[in-house]
Amino acid sequence: MTNRQAFLRGMKAGVPIALGYFAVSFSLGIAAKSVGLTPFQGFLASLLNSASAGEYALFSLIGAGASLIELFFVTLVANGRYLLMSCALGQKFSEDTPLIHRIGVGFYITDEIFSLSITTPGKLNPFLNYGAIAVAVPAWSVGTALGVIAGNILPASLVSALSVALYGMFIACFLPPAKQNRILLCAIPCCFFLSYIAFRMPVIGDLSEGTRAVILTVVIATILAVAFPLKDEAEEADI
Amino acid sequence: MSAYIYIIGMCVITSAIRILPLLILRRPIKNRFLRSFFYYVPYVTLSVMTFPAIVNATDSPVSGALAFAAGLILSWIGANMITVSAACCVVVFIAELFI
Numbered sequence: 508m509t510n511r512q513a514f515l516r517g518m519k520a521g522v523p524i525a526l527g528y529f530a531v532s533f534s535l536g537i538a539a540k541s542v543g544l545t546p547f548q549g550f551l552a553s554l555l556n557s558a559s560a561g562e563y564a565l566f567s568l569i570g571a572g573a574s575l576i577e578l579f580f581v582t583l584v585a586n587g588r589y590l591l592m593s594c595a596l597g598q599k600f601s602e603d604t605p606l607i608h609r610i611g612v613g614f615y616i617t618d619e620i621f622s623l624s625i626t627t628p629g630k631l632n633p634f635l636n637y638g639a640i641a642v643a644v645p646a647w648s649v650g651t652a653l654g655v656i657a658g659n660i661l662p663a664s665l666v667s668a669l670s671v672a673l674y675g676m677f678i679a680c681f682l683p684p685a686k687q688n689r690i691l692l693c694a695i696p697c698c699f700f701l702s703y704i705a706f707r708m709p710v711i712g713d714l715s716e717g718t719r720a721v722i723l724t725v726v727i728a729t730i731l732a733v734a735f736p737l738k739d740e741a742e743e744a745d746i
Numbered sequence: 747m748s749a750y751i752y753i754i755g756m757c758v759i760t761s762a763i764r765i766l767p768l769l770i771l772r773r774p775i776k777n778r779f780l781r782s783f784f785y786y787v788p789y790v791t792l793s794v795m796t797f798p799a800i801v802n803a804t805d806s807p808v809s810g811a812l813a814f815a816a817g818l819i820l821s822w823i824g825a826n827m828i829t830v831s832a833a834c835c836v837v838v839f840i841a842e843l844f845i
Contacts (some may be wrong), residue, residue: 523831548749555757562756569752578752582759588791589760593767595784602773613765620796623827625788666837667805671813674800675834678817679827681792685823691789698793706798716799723794724787727757731790 517638530669536654542570
């Protein structure tokens, strides 16, 4: 795949991401407005952070006039899952990938762009990410600014419908590879079940979605890695 | 404190979280456990982030559950990402007309 093909492929995959982002960032803009941010500040927060839960936390910290120490710890909790994603994604890079591409890809590791790039077969071409970023990040940033300007223009039914776009995209990423792999096929329903239990449980259920995802991922992936270790390098080739 | 300080502060911390592992872990991991762990991470993360969140995202849990079912069926039979994603939205929109 040439860089140009990868970029175009990324742009195409970026369309559903952008749709979902637009809906989510619009409601994010409403939250930004409620703590007194300007449309430009909302735009900038989204352009620089691209993290839904993280930005919600950011806006509430601004509203509360929190300290930088609090900002530090809240950011670690809300965005900690990107550390896991970055470690996993790093394994898909060719060893000789230049620094600039490592930074370029890393800066925009979001749940959605991660899921797109990690499930594309073969070594990672950074231009796939750049294509998706070129479509999705403007939608995310402009959506936030528009949310600040005109929070209540979109009808509620449309916001509700668009809110599942990102989940649809997740499903299209994790399910197809499971058809060829019996372990994944059994593991995925277990993940759904455990995630539901965790959501219902006291204490863990009260944590943010991001933190819960980190805990569940570490626990379940550890169990899977112990019980069903990969046999050889070849087995990894399909992801 | 200016809002810009918060915005840029979060950007610095989040970028470190996102970028440092890519700079530090430059070689392929040889350890079998870690390789297996990182192989399973994306599937586990994406599944646990999808359910039950998709059911709670919509105005009514019924429409979210229908979208979840539609997404699973369509990706199982090989529909591409845009189709799956759009179909989930359409299912919610139509379902909520009747709820």
